[in-house]
Amino acid sequence: AQSVTQLGSHVSVSEGALVLLRCNYSSSVPPYLFWYVQYPNQGLQLLLKYTSAATLVKGINGFEAEFKKSETSFHLTKPSAHMSDAAEYFCAVKSNDYKLSFGAGTTVTVRA
């Protein structure tokens, strides 16, 4: 069964600093991977997705993620954090029966 593990439940960064959120996957087949962002009292918004077309995936709000098969990773990055990036971030993998398996989530706080 496919699953993801997010390393670090909380990440704190300074405004303007690099944001790095870690996600490792477990899958016996080529995975379909997703990053979602959730702001307080909101639903999940799709940031980006990996569908095997390209290993470097660019998403919304300046985020990107790189699929590394050798490391079974799909880490999310943003070169320069903004205050508006403060939110909860979920990595997810699509299972064989089309369900999403979510990581536990990483809360990002941005310091002024």
Add this chain to the structure above:
Amino acid sequence: DAMVIQNPRYQVTQFGKPVTLSCSQTLNHNVMYWYQQKSSQAPKLLFHYYDKDFNNEADTPDNFQSRRPNTSFCFLDIRSPGLGDAAMYLCATSRRTGDTDTQYFGPGTRLTVL
């Protein structure tokens, strides 16, 4: 803009009083999902409809039911809410064609049980 809409955004009910949450979509997607999300946790799938076919998760309590009268609408019924059912309820949709099957989420309904 095509979207997933949930009403109401905030719902307060009393212990044991039935409540219905609503989800509608303008994406014309054939799959609709209901998730429960408790504080500081990942969303947990309750059930989904693939067209008219209802798919219940094995660990979803009988207290939770769902209806999908047409492609655009899906309802979540909680027959006798308990304090433990207080949570954010998220609706999502996807178009199940090909492999990607990306899910798009609504803004959620925050349920409070008094």
